[in-house]
Amino acid sequence: MSGLQKKETPEAVFWWDPTRSPEPEEHHFQPAWWQQQDRVMGSSKGRNIAWFVEGEQGAMVLRHYYRGGLVGKILHDQFWLEPVEKSRAMREFQLLQWMADEGLPVPRPCAARYARSGLIYRADLLIEMIPNSRDIFRIMTDQGPLEAEIWQKVGAAVREMHRHGVYHSDLNCHNIMLDSDEKVWLIDFDKCERREPGEWQQANCERLLRSLRKELDKNEKFGWQEAQWDDFLAGYQQS
Known part of the structure; x- marks a missing residue:
């Protein structure tokens, strides 16, 4: 370290x-x-x-x-x-x-x-500070839905975090960033911790899905489409 x-x-x-x-x-x-x-x-x-x-x-x-x-x-x-x-x-x-x-x-x-x-x-x-980066909430609000490849990258990043046993207490669309090279970054690890593998990993993903649905309910311009969750899962499961 x-x-x-x-x-x-x-x-x-x-x-x-x-x-x-x-x-x-x-x-x-x-x-x-x-x-x-x-x-x-x-x-x-x-x-x-x-x-x-x-x-x-x-x-x-x-x-x-x-x-x-x-x-x-x-x-x-x-x-x-x-x-x-x-x-x-x-x-x-x-x-x-x-x-x-x-x-x-x-x-x-x-x-x-x-x-x-x-x-x-x-x-x-x-x-x-991550140079030239924005959270996916802002990107999806300004530009609409993300491409399938991006969601696969997001899924892979979350899976890698889980593979290292890191529980994110507030995984949501505000805490996932994309830089100008379309690299995915994860932020805001207050109250997070390392854990042994368990049901919390699936619960973490479900928390992210709830945040996407919540933002769509509040803002019709938010570019979330339910079918994109399959792209996230593809990246998560293949990583």
Whole structure:
């Protein structure tokens, strides 16, 4: 696995991959600082905002961790204090690093922060930005249905992830990217983990299918066609 550097200050714990990021400081996890440096390249306004920033060693995505569900409406970005090694940021960082080292199509993590405050902590993650990429939700909304070959590539990528025993807790059409070479990338591995083979693999695929149907119900311009699931399965089963 790639090297991992770690440092601790009275306010926070930082860790980083020195091949991807210089030693991080507090301001590296503050969007306002990147804006002041005129190094913000854009942002993604999904359920939670992510910032695209120009780092010293390449473009990165800055993401702050938020809670979901009803608890998230109250605590927002506050998590009950736990060891750094068990925090969501550290677990996602290490999983991404392992997956990238295994050759899986995921972005490499660059740096992360775990900031303590009383009985809670907040966390942030910097990962490399996949150049010239868009998620398949946007592509299918703007351009219509994907070609069968693309769906076969998506199926093969998901199967390879499963073959390595990686469970994706939120596999959906927003977390699958295509770059300008039509290579498939998988993103957003918060709350994901490695597991032994089991029924979760089929459930993971079914979750993706539900997300496609859900988006079609909400938006008639979304280019999903039910018959394309056969193309996904062909790629999944042949990989």
